[in-house]
Amino acid sequence: MSDDSRPSLPGVPSQALGSSPTLGSSPALGPARAGGPQRPGATRIAAVIPAAGRGVRLGPGAPKALRALNGTPMLVHAVRAMAASRAVSLVIVVAPPDGAAEVKSLLDAHALPERTDFLVVPGGDTRQESVKLGLDALPPEYEIVLVHDAARPLVPVDTVDTVIEAVREGAPAVVPALPLADTVKEVEPADTPGEPEPVVATPQRARLRAVQTPQGFDRATLARAHETVTDNVTDDAGLVEQLGLPVVVVPGHEEAFKVTRPLDLVLAEAVLARRRLNDGF
Numbered sequence: 001m002s003d004d005s006r007p008s009l010p011g012v013p014s015q016a017l018g019s020s021p022t023l024g025s026s027p028a029l030g031p032a033r034a035g036g037p038q039r040p041g042a043t044r045i046a047a048v049i050p051a052a053g054r055g056v057r058l059g060p061g062a063p064k065a066l067r068a069l070n071g072t073p074m075l076v077h078a079v080r081a082m083a084a085s086r087a088v089s090l091v092i093v094v095a096p097p098d099g100a101a102e103v104k105s106l107l108d109a110h111a112l113p114e115r116t117d118f119l120v121v122p123g124g125d126t127r128q129e130s131v132k133l134g135l136d137a138l139p140p141e142y143e144i145v146l147v148h149d150a151a152r153p154l155v156p157v158d159t160v161d162t163v164i165e166a167v168r169e170g171a172p173a174v175v176p177a178l179p180l181a182d183t184v185k186e187v188e189p190a191d192t193p194g195e196p197e198p199v200v201a202t203p204q205r206a207r208l209r210a211v212q213t214p215q216g217f218d219r220a221t222l223a224r225a226h227e228t229v230t231d232n233v234t235d236d237a238g239l240v241e242q243l244g245l246p247v248v249v250v251p252g253h254e255e256a257f258k259v260t261r262p263l264d265l266v267l268a269e270a271v272l273a274r275r276r277l278n279d280g281f
């Protein structure tokens with residue numbers, strides 16, 4: 001059991017809405033709990049969390065989003081990171097296609113903020129497809145949407161709020177990013193793994209940024225990008241770039257790193273331990 005499972009916290013169990021095929025054509029929009037009080041006219045902001053990946057690079061085991069960090073599933077950390085922003089009133093979790101019910105139960109069993117609504121929908125074969133499925137479940141009144149990897153469970157709330165602020169100020173797409181520590185080479189990829197790869201170019205490092213999530217969007221722009229761009233790209237802002245629209249960069253955070261390989265789990269647990277120390281627990 002995770003270190004913070006709370007099977008019967010008031011207000012928690014009904015939030016995560018299952019999207020099992022038995023629930024009909026709009027399963028994700030089942031009996032949503034009404035969100036917390038909204039200022040009349042306030043812009044509604046939702047976060048979509050693609051969590052349907054297998055985590056092949058992390059090695060054998062449960063789907064990556066369900067792996068524990070300090071006893072709590074990575075996905076729960078990521079959901080809490082989005083819900084930590086008071087501006088976010090809905091979180092849509094895109095679950096492994098065969099695991100939506102399990103994800104719903106998982107969210108039911110963990111304490112999540114009362115003011116936020118939660119939906120669970122099944123994902124697709126690629127991250128891009130999963131994000132699109134999450135967007136399809138977004139109720140019409142949401143005007144700003146964040147897309148956040150479940151695999152970046154420790155992003156601080158200040159980073160989330162910085163992204164939101166830049167979208168509110170009018171940017172159609174916003175990415176948090178950090179300068180690179182390593183020099184990057186462009187190579188001619190080898191046909192066989194392990195074969196030498198000739199260097200083609202050395203991009204100027206000062207012009208490069210490592211991009212994180214949450215990425216923030218004007219909802220209509222992101223929906224259009226997902227509907228019209230057919231190339232498979234590795235992040236959502238890349239789709240918006242292909243529409244010819246500007247993408248704004250704001251400062252990322254080193255704790256927003258992506259848990260991709262086994263060593264990243266070690267780092268994530270160390271970050272959590274440091275937070276506990278700093279919080280005096």
Ligand SMILES: Nc1ccn([C@@H]2O[C@H](COP(=O)(O)OP(=O)(O)OP(=O)(O)O)[C@@H](O)[C@H]2O)c(=O)n1
Binds near residue numbers: 064149
């Ligand atoms: N079909 C997919 C593939 C990925 N993702 C999500 O996209 C995020 C970033 O992807 P990545 O870190 O590459 O996760 P995996 O695809 O699980 O990792 P791997 O490539 O090692 O299998 C993750 O939160 C992952 O769950 C998703 O929702 N649907």
Ligand SMILES: C[C@](O)(CO)[C@H](O)COP(=O)(O)O
Binds near residue numbers: 127149213235236258
């Ligand atoms: C979206 C992303 O996290 C930005 O860095 C990244 O592109 C996801 O890549 P992945 O290969 O799906 O992990």
